Amino acid sequence: MRIACPHCGPRDVREFSYLGDAAPERPDATAADAPERFNAYVYLRDNPAGLHRELWYHGAGCQAWLAVTRDTRSHALLAVQACKAQA
Numbered sequence: 001m002r003i004a005c006p007h008c009g010p011r012d013v014r015e016f017s018y019l020g021d022a023a024p025e026r027p028d029a030t031a032a033d034a035p036e037r038f039n040a041y042v043y044l045r046d047n048p049a050g051l052h053r054e055l056w057y058h059g060a061g062c063q064a065w066l067a068v069t070r071d072t073r074s075h076a077l078l079a080v081q082a083c084k085a086q087a
Helices: 034-043
Strands: 002-005 009-012 017-021 051-057 065-071 078-083
Touching: 002 065, 002 078
Parallel strands: none
Antiparallel strands: 002 009, 017 051, 051 065, 065 078
């Protein structure tokens, strides 16, 4: 699989690290139910078949975070965008 980095051009997937789903937002650590929310944030994730928006880190290149829209059934990449992400 090749990812078209907006900064470096098309690169082999081995230059990137996969972070996961781009949708979840980090819970508020000061909330009363913070332990339950963090448990769900870390462990309860969907495993969709079809289109999925994911975060990838270009560690062997420009070190940018990318939001990649990928079809999990065929691994076809539909879109790649530069973004900021919290690891």
